Amino acid sequence: MRTLRRTLRLRTARTALPVLAAVALLALFGGALAPQDPLAQDTAQLLHAPGGAHLLGTDYLGRDVLSRLLAGTGDSVAGAVEAVVAAMLLGIVPGIASLWLGRVFEWVSLRAVDALMTLPFTLFAIAAVGVFGNGLHQAMLALGVLLSPLFFRVTRAAALGFTQAQYVQAAELMGASRRWILRTHLWSKILPTVAVTTAHALATALLTVTSLTFLGVGVQPPAPTWGGMLASDLGFLAQQPWAPILPATLIMLTVGALNLLADAVRDAGAAGTEPARARTAAPAPAGRPHRAGPTEQPAPKEQADAPLPA
């Protein structure tokens, strides 16, 4: 928890969070904010440049681009969030369980995760849509399944080091239950790592959602999405070479902010063992805390980075 509080003090986090907050607001209220109906076609005003009644111009069917961008945010972001939440449920719970449920469960879950990690995101999502019918939910749950190994691996790796910690052993000697140990001793140490992974996974999921909608999987064409707009704009590059920049900017801003936030959380976690308050408070007797700093936690930075696919 202290790591998360420390994150808020970092400049990168302060840049990223307002952007993400704005995107979240757009996702929730984008449709209501849209000045015009994002689906209304106006054949008299095809491919207009920005200005006048249409602040960002119109597309090849005469639809207002600004309204489509605003209204499309919801579907794109909701899809990514849905995928990541599914991945967290499927990854974190078995990841922690694999530490305690014995060798058989550990072996089976690890092999299942290995198998899942070999599958490519987009193809698997398309296959899932092919089997379960076209829809954003099907595609996103499929994506969630594919992202879950990430959470499984990261949670497991982060927790593994701490289950051997002496204070965990001490708690076991007090007769503490696993739930108690998890809640009191392990969770606060795993949380920063999970937070980093979540931010990265959201960025990955968002990109996958946009590529899927770009391909026309998940959301049917008339409904606006960032990826769908990008796809249709590419067809009219000759008339409107600047058009794809608009949805692309939104995608880039969101993904970039998520990555910045992930970095900030990670940096805060790496600096976490340095007792920042001790320096300003009364001089620590014997000066031990400083020496203890870097060795206290086995570098959560490397652990957080290692399992992330580029």
Next chain:
Amino acid sequence: MSPSTATATAAAHPATAATEPLLRISGLSVAYGRRPGRAAERVLDDVSLDARAGEILGVIGETGSGKTTLARAVVGLAPVVEGRITVDGEEVTGLRGRPLRELRRSGRIQYMFQDPLRSLDPDLTVGEIVGEPLTVGTGTERGERAGRVREALELVGLPAEFAERTPGRLSGGQRQRVSLARSVVTRPRLLLADEPVSALDASNRNHVLLLLDELRRSLGLAVVIISHDLSSLAGIADRIAVLYRGRLVEQGPAEDVLTSPLHPYTALLTASAPSVRREHRITPAQLRPRDPRPEWTLQPPADACVFAHRCPFAGEDCRQAPAAAAHGGPARTVACHRAADWRERLTADAL
């Protein structure tokens, strides 16, 4: 455990309560091995020890002699292959699952880890750490806990406002006190302290040792102090047990063991300890094996005396490991074939 249940237990065994030691280890062998069934290496071999309530037992030995394993076996962290351990008349060896958890939750046995830096969770406050055995354990009301934590902190000499700090803001000596407070907050009957002072400077060492001495008086604890350092035990231990390579080579009242050791290894330990006084002492040089030494001691067989390869007095009979034998009373045992006559040979050689 509350005082009322303590008296209840004592009343239940009126005959044994007075005489039976609180901790009784008999014939304990511990072996670590990756697979059961395969010949595993014995870390402890046939160790028998007692500790009474209100008594401090010092366990001494060099690195790898099995001292920590001895304490870990008592709390169920080491695989016991033979022997029995009883605490307060109750057998604790081979406990598993629910009975083990209940014993641990009762807080009657406390184990103090060697490293106070790593055994305290850096994210919790001192109050949370000290109160954890109560929160996890049984028999304490929620409202009582804060008071008990304050009491425990006071007992180890830490001001109450330390409860709000995290371990990162404490010095080494203060951390060791927190660790101690956590161990006594449940009012245990038996406290196993693993190298409680090895990481501390001289003044902190004395503080912590005096504290242990005080605690066993005020709480009637049996304390087992594990140490590699003879001088830290000399002042406060009532009895001392010497371990060498997993064997108990000598035990007895601290004074006797330190001033007139019966085993050559103990003699070597006392001779090696720095001391200001230098009167009729044995020097370490006198206890070094001299050539020609018996051929077999260079590669001693498995059942030979464990000290034979370092012992200047090793003879043919040392090919068989000596059994621990009482010497001048039941309180003192030594495992050495030469216990009676090695001193004479020492003076004879010195001449």
